[in-house]
Amino acid sequence: MKSIKVLGPGCKRCEATADMVRAEAQKLGVAIDLEKVTDYAAIAGFGIASTPGIVIDGKVVHAGGLPKPEDVAKWLAA
């Protein structure tokens, strides 16, 4: 089970990012526990300055803008 956090205040791109992570995880058959972090202080605590961000098992793998689906798949498979 991978613990995934999508960091973002709830804008359209953050939603799209969360949906993309879910879809890719399902395609790969990876079990995930997805949490959306919307609190600004908590987001800053991860050390990023642009949203949406993705944190997998405590490691920031993406910050700023919509990620590419193939990158998401790569992070989930790692």
Place this chain on the structure above:
Amino acid sequence: MSAKTPNLSANSQAFISVAATLAAVALWFAVYWRLEDFSARVVGWLPVQPDSRMAEAARFFVYDTPKVLMLLALVVFAMGIVRSFFSPERTRALLAGRREGVGNIAAATLGVFTPFCSCSAVPLFVGFVSAGVPLGVTFSFLISAPMVNEVALGLLFALVGWKVALVYLVFGMTIAIVCGWVIGRLHLEGWLEEWVRNVRAGEAVIMPDHSTVADRIGAGLEAVRDIVGKVWLWIIIGIGVGAVIHGYVPTDLLASIMGRGAWWSVPAVVLLGVPIYSNAAGIIPVVEALLSKGAALGTTLAFMMSVIALSLPEMVILRKVMTVRLVAVFAGVVAAGILAVGYLFNALFS
């Protein structure tokens, strides 16, 4: 992809995307040079008197709409590629702990190139301040990023000419540098919201950049799709308003309201610009029409800067991280900067 062995498929991918881009740009120029003939012909088909005001307005609309959209697409595409080399995290690393002065200049410059969207303004602000970017330097970035952007510069270049675009670039950045420096000198850190002051930033992360040439061209295309998709309607509305001004508003009237003689018009247009919330795309066609009807350059620039840089929605966003007093200082300092630019240009270009 291994870094040691040359990857043929990656190379050929880069070659194909560069070749396709060059072909597309060549096609762009071919269409662009024919645009005036094309629009003259279209207006000729319309059931209007060739020399009437209606024809004047129609010619403006039919020629300017595709011209502006094409130029905008080209500028946004180029800027999308340039921006793929920057990220807010990398910009923050460049600015953290920087002294004021140099820091303000660097922040205003990076504000032009760093990808920025207003929905990301709060995470960016908190991320900057909590990582040790001085408050005044952060403000320089925050003033420059929305005001001096590729849409504003591209449209000014397309509609009004390169001189005014250059003036806007230089003085937009000057306002960002000076206003950020002034706010920094006032030492208003205590006027941030308490939770912002208490944020302990995690170790600042910088994402490694593995982008290929094809990725960067893709980022340019994505920017065109995203930005032109968002602003095309604004542009058409703006050009429509501009067309009406061109065809119907008498020159004497505008010259008396927005001309150099009317000293009160500069503060009036700055105030007027605050509730008008438009992006650069909607306002510049109007700016072009105002200028051609005898409005003074300084007054018009002040109006444009106020509409773009001072907006109520942005102040509502900033209110999340700072007290009302600090929002008011921010708005006041920026408004003063815009006023100064307005008066300066009215005095210089007489």
